[in-house]
């Protein structure tokens with residue numbers, strides 16, 4: 001029995017408009033059809049994930065792309081909240097940040113980030129990095145099937 005594959009739901013938590021556009025561009029070319037939802041700060045991300053005011057109908061993301069340095073609520077705090085919540089912790093969280101600091105890498109893995117990627121500075125490399133993340137997490141990896 002086959003069912004039509006659902007569109008993958010991706011939550012992009014990113015405050016840099018240029019990085020939002022680039023990430024959307026890379027994902028628009030992905031093999032797996034997807035919808036990208038953008039949260040521009042950490043509080044908005046948690047409202048989306050917990051279906052708070054204004055986000056009552058938000059889908060459960062299959063994947064979260066998380067910037068670390070965010071206004072209002074830092075990406076590290078978002079990560080801690082997601083991985084501390086039994087309802088949310090199985091959603092893979094890919095940290096995608098300009099930081100290459102060893103303490104950020106250690107700290108985010110301690111908080112159970114699923115992977116950590118430093119944003120390449122070159123635009124072509126950035127697009128390729130997003131494509132590789134998408135290919136691995138949405139095409140190769142088996143994820144739990146849940147609503």
Ligand SMILES: [Mg+2]
Pocket residue numbers: 014015016067068069070
């Ligand atoms: Mg930022």
